[in-house]
Amino acid sequence: MVITFYGEGCFKLQSGDFVILTDLFDNKIGLTPPRLKPDIILKTLTALPFSQDLSPNASASDKQYLIYGPGEYNIQNANIAGFPLSNESSEKFLKTAYFLEVEGINLCFLGHLSETPEPSLLEYLEETEVLFIPAGGPPFIEQKMAAKIIKQIQPKIVIPCFFKIPGLKRKADDVRVFLEEFNGSKKERTAPQEKLTIKKKDLSDIKKTEIVVLKP
DSSP states (O other): OEEEEEETTEEEEEETTEEEEESOOOGGGSSOOOOOOOSEEEESEEESSOOTTOOTTEEEETTEEEEESSEEEEETTEEEEEEEOGGGOOSSEEEEEEEEEETTEEEEEOTTOOSOOOHHHHHHGGGOSEEEEEOSOTTSOOHHHHHHHHHHHOOSEEEEESOOOTTOOSOOOOHHHHHHHHHTTOOOOOOOBSOEEOOHHHHTTOOSOEEOOBOO
16 A cells, blocks of 8 residues: 655555545645545545535545545445544534555544544544544644544554645644654654555554654
8 A cells, every 4th residue: 555645634545556535625725736536535524514416425426436424435445434523523514534444454534633532433443553643733633632642542653644834825833743742752753755655564563653754
């Protein structure tokens, strides 16, 4: 599996010719959206009410699926479970966290998380091996609380998102704030990578949670 980052919560997960894209954005935020045709688009934040021409797991094209909201989905090479972040949702929008199994690897996207998930969800996510979590501070979850969530779930790999990058119009903290919070007093630096390539067998060699920062 190859993981690529485009900024904010937008990631591409590629397994052979099979592609999942998360939280696609438009250029109004100051960044350039990716130009590709994924098999699945996941949305962790959806405006309400739903558009009349869309429903969860609706086909966006002949071979493309748009998934938003809670539910269980099995599409090609992916098993996907969506969980509502009920405490953070409102009449105007729905927030969803996703647990995915691709190539035997368990991944979790916490999306637009701004507070600690309910204990029942955290317990379910303890099988997570690769965790995607906001790392740029408000309006998303604070870095200190994000570090606590990571230590509770204990994934093999953590991939930060929603942090400050060149071109982004909204205010966000540098990812270094998150790294220092996670590492405590240690000023460890994590060199950003262009992409992350992982296999299930590689994860067994990881004994302590690793932070992987990706370049957009």
